Amino acid sequence: MKKGYLLEILAIAAIIGFCAIFLYSSSLAGEAEFAGSDTVGSERVSELSGIPLEEFHPIIPQWEPPSGEVESGLFALQAAVGGIIVGWVFGYWKGQAKVKNHEG
Amino acid sequence: MHIMEGFLPLPWAAFWWAVALPCLGFGIYQLKRILSADREALPLLGVTGGFIFILSSLKLPSVTGSCSHPTGTGLSAICFGPFITSVICAIVLLFQSLFLAHGGLSTLGANIISMGVAGPVAGWVVYRILRDTRVHVYLTVFCVCAIADLVTYVVTSFELALAYPAAVGGVASSFVSFLGIFAITQVPLAIVEGIVLALVFKYIVTLKPEILIRLRVFPEEKIRAAAGDAP
Numbered sequence: 001m002k003k004g005y006l007l008e009i010l011a012i013a014a015i016i017g018f019c020a021i022f023l024y025s026s027s028l029a030g031e032a033e034f035a036g037s038d039t040v041g042s043e044r045v046s047e048l049s050g051i052p053l054e055e056f057h058p059i060i061p062q063w064e065p066p067s068g069e070v071e072s073g074l075f076a077l078q079a080a081v082g083g084i085i086v087g088w089v090f091g092y093w094k095g096q097a098k099v100k101n102h103e104g
Numbered sequence: 105m106h107i108m109e110g111f112l113p114l115p116w117a118a119f120w121w122a123v124a125l126p127c128l129g130f131g132i133y134q135l136k137r138i139l140s141a142d143r144e145a146l147p148l149l150g151v152t153g154g155f156i157f158i159l160s161s162l163k164l165p166s167v168t169g170s171c172s173h174p175t176g177t178g179l180s181a182i183c184f185g186p187f188i189t190s191v192i193c194a195i196v197l198l199f200q201s202l203f204l205a206h207g208g209l210s211t212l213g214a215n216i217i218s219m220g221v222a223g224p225v226a227g228w229v230v231y232r233i234l235r236d237t238r239v240h241v242y243l244t245v246f247c248v249c250a251i252a253d254l255v256t257y258v259v260t261s262f263e264l265a266l267a268y269p270a271a272v273g274g275v276a277s278s279f280v281s282f283l284g285i286f287a288i289t290q291v292p293l294a295i296v297e298g299i300v301l302a303l304v305f306k307y308i309v310t311l312k313p314e315i316l317i318r319l320r321v322f323p324e325e326k327i328r329a330a331a332g333d334a335p
Contacts, residue, residue, distance in 0.1 A: 007242060007303050014299045018292055022165055034165045037172040037289045038106045038206065041264065044285060045111055048268045048278050058109040059117065064205040074203050075161045078196070082157025089147040089154070093311040 105173065105218055105260040105286065106200065109208020116267045121213030127221050128194055131187035138184065138319075145184075148308070148315050152180035153192040155304060159297065160196050160219075166289040174297040175219055175256050178227045178249030179305060183321050186224035193220030214263050222259040227252030241322050241330045245305045250298035257286040306330070 026034070046053045065071035112120070138145050159176030166172055180189040197215050200206040207215045227248040234244040261282035270278040309316065313331045317324050 007299075007306050011299045011303045014296050018296050021292065026165070034171050036163060037166075037170045037286055038108060040170050040285050041260075041282060042108050042111055044281060045264060045268050048270055048281065056108075056110045058208055059114060059210040060109065060208060062109045062205055062208050063202065065203070071204055075163070078161040078199060079158045082154040082161070085150045085154035086158070089150045090307065090311060092147055097311060 105175070105215065105256050106197075106207035107211040107214050107260065107264065109201070109205070109211055112211050112214055112263070112267050114210070116263070117210040117213060119213075120211075120217050120263065124190075124194075124213040124216040124221065127187055127190050128216070131189070131191040134185065135188050135191060138188070142318065144315055145319060148183055148312070148319070149180075149188075151304075151308065152183050152189075155179055155301065156189075156192050156196055160200075164293055166292055170285070170289050172257075172286070172289045172293055174293050175223055175253050176249075176297065176301065177219065177224045177256070178245065178252040178298070179301050181224035181227045181252060182231050182245065182248055182305075183316075183319065186221065186228045189224040190216060190220035193224075215260075218259040218263060219256045223252040223254075223256035226255035235322060241309070241326050242302045242306060244322075246298040246302040248298075249301040250294040253294040253297050254287065254290055257290045258283065261286050 042056070043053065046056070065074060135149075139149075156176040159174040161173075163171045163173055175193075177189050177193060180192060194212075194216050197207055197212055197219065201208050201212055201215075230251050231244060231248045234247065261279055264282045265275050265279035268278055269275040270281065309327060309331050313327050316322060316327050321327075
């Protein structure tokens with residue numbers, strides 16, 4: 001039955017490998033601030049167009065989370081909504097399979 | 105992959121909206137048709153959509169000193185096709201632009217195209233090519249998800265390059281420049297995402313192979329083989 005968990009092992013290895021590479025590269029590049037690639041992309045836009053970053057104004061006014069904490073909270077909320085749906089469905093299917101096994 | 109609010113000039117923002125709206129309309133039409141034909145498709149839609157919610161909320165640090173989101177769109181593109189995936193992405197991106205200042209309402213069209221249309225379409229093409237070959241289902245899922253994720257970022261770079269061609273070298277040179285930020289950060293994330301979603305697909309195959317067979321996601325023999333002796 002060991003063969004049955006190949007994919008699980010691969011997934012864990014990939015995640016650990018990813019973390020290892022990340023830790024190693026972050027220890028090399030001491031000053032890297034791990035800004036979002038969106039932010040880095042915006043900076044490149046301002047470089048290429050020669051317009052300073054402050055000159056970009058939203059075309060449609062936008063609410064911004066007042067702090068990083070609020071933002072991460074809302075991101076967690078989004079993940080939680082997804083997690084609840086996924087967990088609910090897997091439970092539902094598991095239940096269905098159990099009922100079917102009992103009948104059949 | 106979000107293009108921030110105000111970072112696309114108005115004509116480009118309007119153009120991408122005009123491309124995105126028909127895709128969304130078609131997706132909503134397909135969604136209604138599938139759900140009225142088969143209510144049991146709804147839980148599967150919940151799982152694939154749920155993973156888009158989860159994965160796109162994670163901002164993962166990558167090797168190049170910046171952070172980026174996985175997209176999670178491949179699974180839904182396999183099960184329901186690219187345009188239903190666009191609808192789910194539109195919901196996620198709307199939430200992020202309204203409450204998180206990630207992307208904006210004017211750039212939402214461009215963001216829907218990159219994450220919700222281009223990525224899933226590319227993934228779906230890979231899926232159609234591999235579906236009836238001897239390639240194992242999990243390997244197919246891995247390829248589709250990794251490609252869908254990568255193409256999303258390639259297209260974001262392209263959208264920005266079109267709007268901001270470099271003074272020297274034009275669109276091509278600024279495309280390469282944006283690609284350097286987005287796509288390279290994304291390669292390790294795409295690989296991890298592919299493996300994780302292949303694992304999720306394994307659980308769907310184990311728990312509910314009937315729905316995958318009924319929606320003809322993969323040929324029946326391949327699903328049975330995967331469910332019987334999962335590697």
